[in-house]
Amino acid sequence: MAAAPRDDAKPEASEATPGRWWRGPFRLFRVLGPGVITGAADDDPSGIATYSQTGAQFGFGQLWTALYQIPLLxxxxxACGRIGAVTGKGLAGVIKEHYSRRVLIGVVLLVVVANTINIGADIGAVxxxxxxxxxxxTWALALLTTAVxxxxxxxxxxxxxxxxxxxLALALLAYPATALMVHQxxxxxxxATVVPHIEFTFSFLFxxxxxxxxxxxxxxxxxxxSEEVEEEIARDVPLQGNGEPRLPSGFISDxxxxxxxxxxxxxxxQWFIIITTAxxxxxxxxxxxxxxxDAAKALEPLVRSFPNSGQLARNLFAVGIVGLGLLGIPVLAGSAAYALSEAFGWKEGLxxxxxDARGFYGVITVSTLVGLSLNFVGIDAMKALVFTAVFNGVAAVPLLxxxxxxxxxxxxLGTNRGGPLSRTFVWITFGxxxxSGAALLYTTVAPH
Structure with a gap:
């Protein structure tokens, strides 16, 4: 994403001089932004439903995924954050500049379709x-969620x-709190966290x-x-002659x-959600x-640690779904809008x-409303959530x-290209x- 002109931006409060914003006793809280928001959005209702089904169906059998996904994720x-920060463009903008239009349209369509289905499932879950x-x-709450x-x-x-x-990322705390209410x-x-367990069955691999x-x-x-670029705009990071940002000292490390x-x-x-449901x-x-x-509701009659603990466990689990859904839905709509806007050269950015960005906000509005409509056409919410997660797993391969x-x-990326460790783990993640997708395909077509 090209940096938005400052006079086109929404009115903002004043900000510290570029290069000094990270200093002070609360440095950790100050640097928390796109990374922590993206991480929390990763546990949107689609993720919660998938992890809940994992725990309910296989117990602790897939608990190891939470540990071994950390370096991959x-x-x-x-790498994505660095690409945005260094180039001053979103991922679709970089792909557009260096790859064919066919490749660009293919990856953008993948993310828009997956996100729209995911938005609908998340609205219903919230x-x-x-x-x-x-x-x-629930129909009134779905409309209210969409409007908010x-x-x-x-x-x-x-x-x-x-x-x-x-x-809203604090909603993540609901799951450790719920798990610790039960004797474990x-x-x-x-x-189960350290030793991987794998079953070569369709249900396990799915x-x-x-x-x-x-x-x-x-x-x-x-x-x-794209949000790393938004951070640069919000902090008035200046541009170089080639249009790329002149990053202040410490920006990449932060x-x-x-x-x-x-x-x-x-x-x-994720680890605590699987523990709780397992x-x-x-x-x-x-x-x-x-x-x-239903995962939240099923906890109520089964958690008996102390009086009313079942109801408290249900409500905590539900609050986590709501908080992370309200965080995840705009991330899904926003990422679709960034991808389409960059592909077609529209002005974009929150x-x-x-x-000044009617196309960008139009995509956000349309994708959210189409997602909302999916809740009124009889689609099974749980199947939609898990299907979306599986679809994302397959769609991620060409993007990786x-x-x-x-x-x-x-x-x-110049001197800011990924180092040996970064490059190695990104390619391991691709592999x-x-x-994972190939194993699922094999078990789908192989005779049972």
């Missing part, structure tokens, strides 16, 4: 989870909106492809690259710290759940006003190939995702 998101707590009709997300994303300034998203076999959990797909997901690639915090938090939340639902024979809200190529290209 971190390598890819750090509405159902909210209904557990407040008791209002669109109003905030379109009419609130980027800096203010980024702060809202950062606070920590020895068994530790073994769910594990969904786990990888909802964790290492295309919309996160586009979102973080981006890495932010990304590390976000990705680790995301995987810790130790409560799987242990009591509840191996299938129909919606993300730092712009509606009147492109990210791997760009990450190692000194002609694009893991490709093998």
């Amino acid at each position: 971190l390598a890819v998101q750090e 509405a159902e989870a909210t209904a557990l707590v407040v008791g209002l009709p 997300v669109l109003l905030l994303e379109i009419f609130v300034s980027y800096r203010t909106y980024a702060k809202v998203l950062k606070w 076999p920590w020895g068994e959990i530790l073994r 769910i594990i492809t969904g786990v990888f797909g909802t964790s290492i997901s295309p919309y996160m690639f586009f979102w973080q690259a 981006m890495r710290l932010d990304t590390t915090a976000g990705m680790v938090a995301s995987e810790v939340a 130790s409560v639902l799987f242990r009591h024979g509840v191996t299938n759940i129909n919606t993300a809200a 730092s712009r006003k509606l009147s 190939f492109l990210i791997g190529r760009i990450n190692g290209n000194a002609g694009i 893991v995702m490709a093998l």
Whole structure:
């Protein structure tokens, strides 16, 4: 994404001089931004549903994925963040500049279709989870969720909106809190976390492809690259003669710290969601759940740590779904808007006003409304959530190939291209995702 002209931007509060914004006693909190927001959005209701189904169906059998995904997820998101920060463009903008139009349109269509389905599933999950707590009709809550997300994303300034998203990331804490309400076999959990367990069955590989797909997901690639550019605009980072940003000292290292915090938090939340559903639902024979809200509801009669603990566990789990859904839906819509706008050369960015980026905000509005409509045409919410996760896992493969190529290209990133460790882990991630998709395809077509 090219940097938006400052006079086109939404009104913003004053900011510290570029290069000094990171100093001070609260440096860690100050640098938290696109990385931690992306990490929290990774555990959107689609992710929660997939991890819940994993725990309910296979117990602790896929708990190891939360540990071994950390270096893969971190390598890819750090590469995407660096691509955006160094080039001053979003991921689609870089692909457009250096690859064929056919490649560009293919990857953009993949992310737009996947995101729209994901938005619809997430809106439905947020509405159902909210209904557990407040008791209002789900259709009304779906409409309210859509209205709140669109109003905030379109009419609130980027800096203010980024702060809202950062606070919503605290919803991740709902899952450790829920897991710790139940007596856990920590020895068994530790073994399952460290020692991988694999079953060559369709159901196991289908769910594990969904786990990888909802964790290492295309919309996160586009979102973080573009949000690093938004951060540069918000902080008035100057441009060089070639149009690329002149990054202040410490910008890249702070981006890495932010990304590390976000990705680790995301995987810790995944770990606790699987622990909770495995130790409560799987242990009591509840191996299938129909919606993300059903996972919360199923906890109530089974958690008996203290009086009313079941209701508290249900509500905590539901609050996590709501908070992360309200964070994830705008990320999904925003990443689709960035990708399409960059592909077609439209003005784009949350730092712009509606009147100056009608196409960008139009994509956000249309994708969100189409997603909302999916909740009124009889689509099974749980199947939609898990299918979207699996679809993301397959769609991520060609995108990871492109990210791997760009990450190692000194002609694009100059001295900021990925180092040996970064390049190695991005290509390992590509290999893991490709093998996961191939294994799923094999078990689908092979005779049972």
